[in-house]
Amino acid sequence: MSIEPFNRLVKLAARAFYDDITTKGDNQPKTGRSDNRGIAVVVLDALTRRQWVREEDLAKELKLHSKQLRRTLRFFEEEKLVTRDHRKETAKAAKMHNAAVANTTDGHRTKEGDDKIKMHTHSYCCLDYAQIYDVVRYRLHRMRKKLKDELEDKNTVQEYICPNCGRRYNALDALRLMSLVDEYFHCENCDGELVAESDKLAAQEGGDGDDNARRRRREKLKDMLQKMEVQLKPLMAQLSRVKDLPVPEFGSLQEWQIHAGAAGRAANGDSSSNDPSRSSQGYGATPMPFLGETKVEVSFSGVEGKEDLKSETASTGLKVLPPWMIKQGMNLTKEQRGEVKQGSKMDDSFAAAESSDDKKISIGNDDKIKDEYVKAYYAALLQKQREAEESAKKQQELLQTSISNGFSKSSSDRQVGMKSKREEDDEPDDDVEWEEAPIGGNTSEGFKVNDLNAEAPASGEDDDDDIDWEEG
Amino acid sequence: MFFHIVLERNMQLHPRFFGRNLRENIVSKLMKDVEGTCSGRHGFVVAITGIENIGKGLIRDGTGFVTFPVKYQCVVFRPFKGEILEAVVTMVNKMGFFAEAGPVQIFVSNHLIPDDMEFQTGDMPNYTTSDGSVKIQKDSEVRLKIIGTRVDATEIFCIGTIKDDFLGVINDPANA
Structure with missing residues (x-):
């Protein structure tokens, strides 16, 4: 935020437009002594070296009578060059301002006498750079327009x-x-x-x-x-130079005080009782202490839920086919088979469900597990009947191995299943590529349209010719 | 500019209107008398919107006519210097053109038409730019600024300009 070009603008404008402004009323005699022309320029120049300043202090520093200064400032307020703020405040608040000022200007402030003030209305003033820029531009525009209008009758x-x-x-x-x-x-x-x-x-x-x-x-x-x-x-020239620069903003008096105070505190690292940001809680002029920008975070729980739902459907996308639909030669995953071999024992299936990382496959989804168990049970029963001839021991071993195999396989199959799902997802992409061929076909149509366009002006010319002919 | 104001008028009423419909008769006569008239002070009376009150009638000696003071609300239209109006061109000639905005006649002299517009004679006299893109002729609609008014007791006449930003033809009947 470079303030220098704007200050230059203010100084130039002051000398151009406010050089011979006198704030005295017309009825007063204009003697040499009471002639206060040029004060406007002095005041504006002084303001370019300050930010928010109490008018009394400014008067003291300029060695002006505060009434005279106030009259000038009121004039500038009407001219929209200066923003002013008036407020009733105690010594503490006044001190707070002093602290803020001390932080922005390295100047040393006189603090004696401040403590005696009880409740006084203080006026503060500050240049409003954004508005000054607009005001000066508008003024120039009006001047030029008025002269030109008169010139052109x-x-x-x-x-x-x-x-x-x-x-x-x-x-x-x-x-x-x-x-x-x-x-x-x-x-x-x-x-x-x-x-x-x-x-x-x-x-x-x-x-x-x-x-x-x-x-x-x-x-x-x-x-x-x-x-x-x-x-x-x-x-x-200065106006055009300033045009693209960011306008220095001090904000309102309160904002500025708090900012300046905070900056000062950050620089000094001290936290005395005079600390403005702290005492700001205490004094009544600010309704709310400056709390920094309010940030609102909105989390859409619905979206998350949807995602969950989606993944769940994705993982459970492969539905368990009922046994009567399964035929020889079908390419099915274990899941689709209903994990037939898994869990001839209830405990095993539970363990399997729990051990699997995929939480979406319903831990504690009792019904499903029961179904699976029942299916597994029936399958196992069938197997048992088939393998009735075989010895019990052998059977036992076989089952054991198949179970362990089933575990590892099912978990790996699950992964494979997911992948295959993804590949299915990829397929539409292929389709899109496929569809590009017809788009290529469309371009020829686009050419046709262009051709039509090319024809249109020609017909327009024909129309023009007709008109010419009529006029002839 | 339009205003909604309260005006007062003394209505003279023939005795034959006295009766049950006295009030209605007064109002209808008032409308007939007042609407469309122009007073220098208030401008053109566009419409009567309501009757505030009708005072006590006073019988005139000798004639039997009765005078009722009537207060009525009405919409008036009064053009002002500096006002922007939209108007329809009624006549174009070498000296400029005339336009009407409702009841008000406005004259725009050729000095107050932009310099790039040239007068073209013919059975449809018009002002046209050199490239022919803008044309002012009879029945064109223009936006103009009033720069002078002459207010007589019963007439208001204005002169306008279209030699300013955003003024000029707003709807060309030839292109419509």
């Missing part, structure tokens, strides 16, 4: 002269002067054709001196405009 009422009898009319008479026979204005007296006054003829016939005065006035205006452009050139 923009808002003047046109006058007409009758060359025969010399009678004058103006545009407000236009309705009466209209004739039915032609499109000129006619004199009411002699029915002569009127001519606009600025025309050459009128200048010769009509009042010559009047026209001279008019011409002189125009010269003067033009001169003035030129002078303005030359004399205000530095100001305009």
Whole structure:
């Protein structure tokens, strides 16, 4: 935040526009002593070296009477160059301001006497750079516009002269002067054709001196405009220089005090009882201490839930096929088979469910486990019946191995299953690539449209030709 | 600019209107008399929106006519210097053009038409820019600024300009 270009702008504007401003009333005699022209410039310059400043302090430093200063400042407030703030405050608050000032300007403040103040209304003032920039620009714009308007006779009422009898009319008479026979204005007296006054003829016939005065006035205006452009050139240059710079903002008095205080505290690292940010809690002028920017975080629980749901559906996407649907030669995962071999014992299936990392596959989803168990049980029963001939011991071993295999396999299969799912997800991408071929086909249509466009102007030209022909 | 104001008027009423419908008769006569008139002070009376009150009638000696003081609310239209209006062009000639914004006649002299617009004669006289993109002719709609008013007791006449930013043709009937 570079403040220097803006300060330069303020100084230039002060010298350009407020150099001979006197804040005295018109009725007071203007003697040499009471002539306070130039004070405006001094005050503005002083303000460029400060931020928020108490008006009393400013008066003291400028060695001005506070009344005189206040009058000047009020004038600047009306001119929108300065923002002011008034508030009732105690000595403590005043001290707080002093602390803030001490932090921004390295100047040493006089603090004696502050403690005696009970409750006084203090006025503070500060330059409003953003507004100054706009005000100066607007002022220049108005000046230029006014001069140009006058130069171009923009808002003047046109006058007409009758060359025969010399009678004058103006545009407000236009309705009466209209004739039915032609499109000129006619004199009411002699029915002569009127001519606009600025025309050459009128200048010769009509009042010559009047026209001279008019011409002189125009010269003067033009001169003035030129002078303005030359004399205000530095100001305009400064304006354009400042245009893209960030405008220094001090915020309102309270914000500024707290910021400045905080900055000072950060720099000094001290936390005395005079600490502004602390005492800010105590004094009544600020309704709320500056708490930093409020941040609101919104967590959409619904979205998360959805995600969970999605992943769950993804993981349970492969539904367990009922046994009667399973046929020879079907390419099924273990899950789809309902993990037939898993858990001939209830405990095992539980352990399997718990040991698997995938929590989404319902830990404690009793129904499912029961179903699985029942299926497994039936399957096992079937197997048992088939393998009835085999010895019990052998059977036992077989089962044991199959179970352990089932575990490792099922877990790996699960992974594979997920992957295959993803591959399925990838497939649509392929489809998109596939669809690009028809898009290529579409481009030819695009060319066609272009062709149509190319034809359109030609037809437009034909129309033009027609019009020409008609006119011919 | 439009205003909603309360005006007062003494209504003379013929004795034949006396009866049950006295009030209605007064109001209808008031509307007939007042709407569309122009007073220098208040401008054109556009419409009567309501009757505030009707005072006690006073019988005139000799005639039998009765005078009722009537207070009524009405909408008036009064043009002001510096006001921006939208108007319809009614006539174009070498000296400029005339336009109407409701009841108000406005004259725009050729000095107050932008310099790049040239007068073209013909059976449809018009002001046209050199590239022909903008054309002011009869029935064009223009936005103009009033720079002078002449207020007579019964008439208001204005002169306007279109030589300023954002003024000029807003709807061209030829292109519509």
